[in-house]
Amino acid sequence: MILRIVQSKEYTEEIIQDVFVKIWNSIHQYDVSKGRFYTWMINIARNTAIDYLKSKGFQNQLKNQSLPDFVYDSTELSTTNDSSDYIGFANVLESLETDKKELIDLAYYQGYTQSEISEKLKIPLGTVKTKMRNALMKLKDLLKDYQ
Numbered sequence: 001m002i003l004r005i006v007q008s009k010e011y012t013e014e015i016i017q018d019v020f021v022k023i024w025n026s027i028h029q030y031d032v033s034k035g036r037f038y039t040w041m042i043n044i045a046r047n048t049a050i051d052y053l054k055s056k057g058f059q060n061q062l063k064n065q066s067l068p069d070f071v072y073d074s075t076e077l078s079t080t081n082d083s084s085d086y087i088g089f090a091n092v093l094e095s096l097e098t099d100k101k102e103l104i105d106l107a108y109y110q111g112y113t114q115s116e117i118s119e120k121l122k123i124p125l126g127t128v129k130t131k132m133r134n135a136l137m138k139l140k141d142l143l144k145d146y147q
Contacts, residue, residue, distance in 0.1 A: 001042060004109050005049040015052050019045045050111040092142050100135035107132065 003012045022044055030040050093101055106112040118125040
């Protein structure tokens with residue numbers, strides 16, 4: 001998931017180290033009654049990756065890179081192989097309606113906030129929040145068999 005968000009193996013490795021340190025330092029905050037440990041770790045990883053992308057240090061690094069290093073190489077960074085999708089999550093996402101799939105992709109894989117999604121799709125923030133909640137409820141329903 002981190003690789004899909006930051007689109008760089010080098011940055012992904014750095015973020016994974018940060019994630020494990022955060023997990024180690026905040027393990028006492030994990031609450032079994034709120035969800036699975038795996039889900040808690042994934043949320044920490046996702047949030048850390050998004051924070052990293054929005055950091056000033058990362059933005060400055062992007063500005064200082066030469067063009068060939070900056071260009072996204074989709075074949076090298078592709079995570080669409082079957083080994084990285086062990087529960088068939090891509091298939092689960094495909095079963096969602098197009099608008100719900102788009103919201104999940106923008107929020108969880110591209111790191112957009114709800115406000116940014118509202119601006120990008122040119123729809124009211126309240127509508128984004130409602131549609132996102134509906135999309136997550138539908139996704140939860142689809143994933144109940146995988147727990």
